[in-house]
Amino acid sequence: MRNRFDEQLHLLDEQLTQMGELCEAAIAKTTKALESSDREQAKVIITEDEEIDQLEKDIERLCLKLLLQQQPVAKDLRRISAALKMITDMERIGDQTSDIAEIILSSKDWAPADEDIHVIGKMASEVSKMVRNSVTAYVKKDLELARDVMKADDAIDEYFEEVRDEMIDFIKEEKGRNGKKIFDLIMVTKYLERIGDHATNIAEWVEFSITGVHKDSAIIHES
Numbered sequence: 001m002r003n004r005f006d007e008q009l010h011l012l013d014e015q016l017t018q019m020g021e022l023c024e025a026a027i028a029k030t031t032k033a034l035e036s037s038d039r040e041q042a043k044v045i046i047t048e049d050e051e052i053d054q055l056e057k058d059i060e061r062l063c064l065k066l067l068l069q070q071q072p073v074a075k076d077l078r079r080i081s082a083a084l085k086m087i088t089d090m091e092r093i094g095d096q097t098s099d100i101a102e103i104i105l106s107s108k109d110w111a112p113a114d115e116d117i118h119v120i121g122k123m124a125s126e127v128s129k130m131v132r133n134s135v136t137a138y139v140k141k142d143l144e145l146a147r148d149v150m151k152a153d154d155a156i157d158e159y160f161e162e163v164r165d166e167m168i169d170f171i172k173e174e175k176g177r178n179g180k181k182i183f184d185l186i187m188v189t190k191y192l193e194r195i196g197d198h199a200t201n202i203a204e205w206v207e208f209s210i211t212g213v214h215k216d217s218a219i220i221h222e223s
Contacts, residue, residue: 005070012062012083013139019055019090020135024128026052026097027195031124033104034188035117042101052094056087074212082209086138089198089205093131096191096198103184123159123192126152130199138206146210149203156196163189 026045033041063084066072072080130149137146167182208214 005066005072005076008062008066008070009076009079012059012066012080015055015059015062016083016086016135017139019052019059019087020131022048022052022055023090023093023097023131026094027124027128027131030097030100031121033101034120034124037104039105042104045101046098049094049098052091056091059087060084078209078212082138082205085205086135086202089201090131093195093198096195100188100191103188107181107184119159119163120188120192123156123189123196126156126159127192127195127199130156130196131202134199134202134206137203138209141210143207143210146203146206150200150207153196153200156193160189160193 026048029041029045029048032038033045063080066080067077130152133145134149136142137149164186167186170182204215
């Protein structure tokens with residue numbers, strides 16, 4: 001019985017890794033679409049979000065099966081509970097990339113300045129790394145890696161504030177001109193910041209799965 005349970009836990013790891021990879025790919029495609037103003041790529045991103053949504057449902061079913069058909073010990077129960085929380089954040093990451101793609105499609109002249117694209121590219125690279133590391137931390141039970149992800153969120157916040165402050169100055173100079181383009185750029189960086197927040201949430205649930213203690217001190221699970 002335990003061998004079968006362990007096999008299903010391994011399948012859970014594989015599916016979570018796959019979902020994380022899909023999120024990374026979505027972020028990479030979004031970055032490329034932003035840099036090249038590629039509307040066709042933006043349409044692909046929106047369509048492929050359905051695959052992330054479907055995988056969330058598959059993992060949710062597997063987790064419920066593990067909970068209902070098996071009798072997991074405390075550490076396994078934490079692991080399964082954390083996975084259920086993690087897939088919610090990963091699904092939202094897919095939604096955020098779709099939201100960015102919608103901005104590209106709705107903007108007739110999406111063409112940010114090179115310096116803005118540079119910041120967006122750095123943000124996208126960092127949040128993608130955060131997603132990858134948070135899922136890896138779960139699979140490998142790597143507490144330090146999970147905590148590194150949490151620390152990395154500060155840099156993402158700083159990138160967002162940098163772009164926001166630049167755009168505020170630009171609005172003052174432009175005196176209201178190019179308002180939609182400025183708003184779109186701020187929203188893109190805001191969505192990337194949210195992806196960083198979701199990756200941080202995932203890392204916090206990884207910490208819970210290992211230690212039994214969540215950042216929210218109200219959530220404590222006996223080992």
